[in-house]
Amino acid sequence: MSKLTDLLSQNLINERDYPIVKSVAADTWYTGRDLEEDVAALRDQLNKLKIGAGDQILVALPNAPVHLALNQALWEIGAVVHPIAAATPLPELKAEWSLYHYQAVITLPDVGEKLAEPLMPCSRLRLHTIAALAILTDASQLAYRINAPQKRPKEEDLALILNTSGTTGKPKRVGLTHRMLLNAAQHVAKSHALSADDIAMVVMPMFHINAQVISVLATRLSGGKLVIAPKFSASKFWPLIADNHVTWVSVVPTIISILLMNENALKAYHPDIHLRFVRSSSFALPEDKLIAFQTYFHTQVLEGYGMTETASQSTLNPINAPKIGSAGKPVGTELRLMLADGSLSQQPYVEGEIALRGDHVIHDYLEPHPESFKDDWFLTGDLGYLDEDGYLFVKGRRKEMINRGGEKVAPAKVENILNELDWVAQVAVIGLPDALYGEAVTAVVIRQNVTGDPMKAKAALIDYARQHLAAYECPTDVVFVKAFPVNATGKVLRPKLRKQLMQGGQAYEA
Numbered sequence: 001m002s003k004l005t006d007l008l009s010q011n012l013i014n015e016r017d018y019p020i021v022k023s024v025a026a027d028t029w030y031t032g033r034d035l036e037e038d039v040a041a042l043r044d045q046l047n048k049l050k051i052g053a054g055d056q057i058l059v060a061l062p063n064a065p066v067h068l069a070l071n072q073a074l075w076e077i078g079a080v081v082h083p084i085a086a087a088t089p090l091p092e093l094k095a096e097w098s099l100y101h102y103q104a105v106i107t108l109p110d111v112g113e114k115l116a117e118p119l120m121p122c123s124r125l126r127l128h129t130i131a132a133l134a135i136l137t138d139a140s141q142l143a144y145r146i147n148a149p150q151k152r153p154k155e156e157d158l159a160l161i162l163n164t165s166g167t168t169g170k171p172k173r174v175g176l177t178h179r180m181l182l183n184a185a186q187h188v189a190k191s192h193a194l195s196a197d198d199i200a201m202v203v204m205p206m207f208h209i210n211a212q213v214i215s216v217l218a219t220r221l222s223g224g225k226l227v228i229a230p231k232f233s234a235s236k237f238w239p240l241i242a243d244n245h246v247t248w249v250s251v252v253p254t255i256i257s258i259l260l261m262n263e264n265a266l267k268a269y270h271p272d273i274h275l276r277f278v279r280s281s282s283f284a285l286p287e288d289k290l291i292a293f294q295t296y297f298h299t300q301v302l303e304g305y306g307m308t309e310t311a312s313q314s315t316l317n318p319i320n321a322p323k324i325g326s327a328g329k330p331v332g333t334e335l336r337l338m339l340a341d342g343s344l345s346q347q348p349y350v351e352g353e354i355a356l357r358g359d360h361v362i363h364d365y366l367e368p369h370p371e372s373f374k375d376d377w378f379l380t381g382d383l384g385y386l387d388e389d390g391y392l393f394v395k396g397r398r399k400e401m402i403n404r405g406g407e408k409v410a411p412a413k414v415e416n417i418l419n420e421l422d423w424v425a426q427v428a429v430i431g432l433p434d435a436l437y438g439e440a441v442t443a444v445v446i447r448q449n450v451t452g453d454p455m456k457a458k459a460a461l462i463d464y465a466r467q468h469l470a471a472y473e474c475p476t477d478v479v480f481v482k483a484f485p486v487n488a489t490g491k492v493l494r495p496k497l498r499k500q501l502m503q504g505g506q507a508y509e510a
Helices: 003-014 032-048 066-076 090-100 109-115 178-191 209-221 234-243 253-261 263-268 287-297 411-418 454-468 494-503
Strands: 019-023 028-031 056-060 080-084 104-107 122-127 130-137 158-163 173-177 199-202 225-228 248-251 277-280 301-307 312-316 333-338 352-358 377-386 392-397 402-404 407-409 424-434 438-447 477-480
Touching: 003 032, 003 066, 003 178, 003 209, 019 032, 028 032, 032 066, 032 122, 056 066, 056 090, 066 080, 066 209, 090 104, 090 109, 104 109, 109 122, 109 130, 158 178, 158 209, 173 178, 178 209, 178 312, 199 209, 209 225, 209 248, 209 301, 209 312, 234 253, 234 263, 248 253, 253 263, 253 277, 253 287, 253 424, 287 301, 312 333, 333 377, 392 411, 402 424, 402 438, 407 411, 411 424, 411 438, 411 454, 424 494, 438 454, 438 494, 454 477
Parallel strands: 019 225, 056 080, 056 104, 080 158, 199 225, 199 248, 248 277, 277 301, 438 477
Antiparallel strands: 019 028, 104 130, 122 130, 158 173, 301 312, 333 352, 352 377, 377 392, 402 407, 424 438
8 A cells, every 4th residue: 555545545444434525516524435345336346357467547536535545545545536526527527538548437327328329338336425336347458467467556556547627739638646645735734734634625516626736636635624515605605604514625726716706705705704714725815805804804825836736735825924915935846937948946036937946846748848947847837936034926827928019917916906906807808919019918807797888897997907007917908708617617718718808708797
């Protein structure tokens, strides 16, 4: 067994007679013994199906406690888990299967039945943590095996494959080892001061690194409890926290913005609810929304910075010394800024591309991308700087920079300014083709109050920008829309938004 699987097994032994994870959908708590039995049943079934060490298993399941048992069972036999969205369209799921030659797919029975023709025989399994599970194997890859080659995993064996949540091009596959996952989860547990007294709620999708490591693994390794919701619900958020005595939850800025705007969420909150903190990452939270959330909900917001390639977080604001607007200090990570000449710097207020290395940071993607690495440093593609106290400030994506007549405009800087307007619910600044300047700085805005005159709102936004930004940074056009195209973590898919606007396919305000 690896250290990770040893600790997960010990966690279930320690909690055999105690509830450790709740399914919100089933309104049921499961004990350590329930999970132990599910792990054993899964291992037995996987052995019968000749699934073993090194096999890569595609998992398409909704948020549910079964992920805990399934991951542990597969890791204990040396297999590799690749979770994807349960709602992945069938053609895309089949394409993923055939492209990477996964040895098995584990999904819900109704999806399994559609996948089963003609090459994928489907077996079903009932568990404590899920009513029914479908396991489909690729007979052509497994038929030659007399027995499943199950074996104890080593520290450097792959445990988890995740697709990046990149905003450009085809997602890259990130391979994370047992050692990386353990190190990352331990860094999270320590930096968040997690203990057996904590109860974490999972509202982020469980095919993403945030839920996999920050919420689930860090909680299990620190002996806490988990409450797993099928998805985020603004109206149910505070009642679930109150009813289950939740102490912390990991979210993204979009969720914080929704909770501040949603009338049902505002009504459901009451001062008797006490969270230790809400953790926010994925992209920068506007300062006004951070302050408003902390003030209204009496809950500290801890902002951090991380990514799939670092097996979750890289920086976090210290609980006792946060700096509003920053992504915090490095946690278990070395951080440098790569300058235009290729040198690495730690000097304060010198902006460059954020470069990382550490015991939880990848050295390459599963399909090599050498341009993303310099020596043993991972180049994130994000721009930022450190202040005199070593706090990181993220300024945007290198590839998202807008080139307006030779002047480089950082979208994040413009967005931070425009977010100060109280009627701006969300804003994305992108570059659109401009015959004279190359690219036009375009502010795409979702308004909190759509009853006002859009032309007056547009003029007010441009006027505000002119008062707070350099002339070349000011938006030359403003577009009001109903919604943005986003990925699973709430990040705006800027290339898709740009394409929609250019093609006229965006859902504009009525």
